[in-house]
Amino acid sequence: MNWISNYVRPKINSLFSRREVPENLWSKCGECGTMLFHRELSDNLNVCPNCEHHMSFKPRDRFKALFDDGLFFEVEVLDPTVDPLKFKDQKKYTDRLKTATKVVGEKEAMLIAEGEIMRTPVVGACQDFSFMGGSMGMYVGNAIIAAAKRDKKNLTEESADVLFHMLVMLSSCDVDFKSVLKELERREGKSGLIEKSERKN
Ligand SMILES: [Zn+2]
Numbered sequence: 001m002n003w004i005s006n007y008v009r010p011k012i013n014s015l016f017s018r019r020e021v022p023e024n025l026w027s028k029c030g031e032c033g034t035m036l037f038h039r040e041l042s043d044n045l046n047v048c049p050n051c052e053h054h055m056s057f058k059p060r061d062r063f064k065a066l067f068d069d070g071l072f073f074e075v076e077v078l079d080p081t082v083d084p085l086k087f088k089d090q091k092k093y094t095d096r097l098k099t100a101t102k103v104v105g106e107k108e109a110m111l112i113a114e115g116e117i118m119r120t121p122v123v124g125a126c127q128d129f130s131f132m133g134g135s136m137g138m139y140v141g142n143a144i145i146a147a148a149k150r151d152k153k154n155l156t157e158e159s160a161d162v163l164f165h166m167l168v169m170l171s172s173c174d175v176d177f178k179s180v181l182k183e184l185e186r187r188e189g190k191s192g193l194i195e196k197s198e199r200k201n
């Protein structure tokens with residue numbers, strides 16, 4: 001403990017306790033309420049030095065902390081069709097997107113980056129909870145596809161895993177894989193919606 005911990009910090013806490021926290025410079029620990037200077041917090045990887053509470057990370061800060069020397073490249077994500085379902089609850093989905101973009105300062109709820117961890121090339125996907133609670137919209141789907149495309153070997157291995165488990169399941173249920181292929185042939189060229197409506201009839 002020193003005079004900063006004993007005197008300055010409590011003073012700052014009392015000063016800000018009933019006022020709004022100034023943006024960017026100070027953050028309040030959600031656990032112990034200590035006011036933390038942004039540089040102190042980022043140097044400690046967003047962990048409160050007072051109570052060790054782990055605070056949320058913005059995607060770019062997470063990548064900076066994760067990749068060697070804080071170096072990474074952001075991977076481009078294709079823009080999806082905006083709101084094809086014309087979704088609306090209390091507000092229009094498109095309005096919610098506009099507000100989130102403005103407030104958070106990010107295009108969408110996920111960021112993809114490429115870098116190295118201990119000199120091993122890695123592609124990372126980081127979701128931003130402050131953007132509509134990390135909304136799993138079409139953009140996030142496109143982002144995951146963009147990430148997977150960067151690492152074809154890994155995608156091949158993961159797909160082989162999925163397929164292997166699928167084959168084991170089919171075999172244990174005594175379903176021939178050929179009948180699955182036949183079902184896929186039947187669906188060829190049809191949109192998912194049309195095919196599903198046909199199955200109901
Ligand atoms: Zn704390």
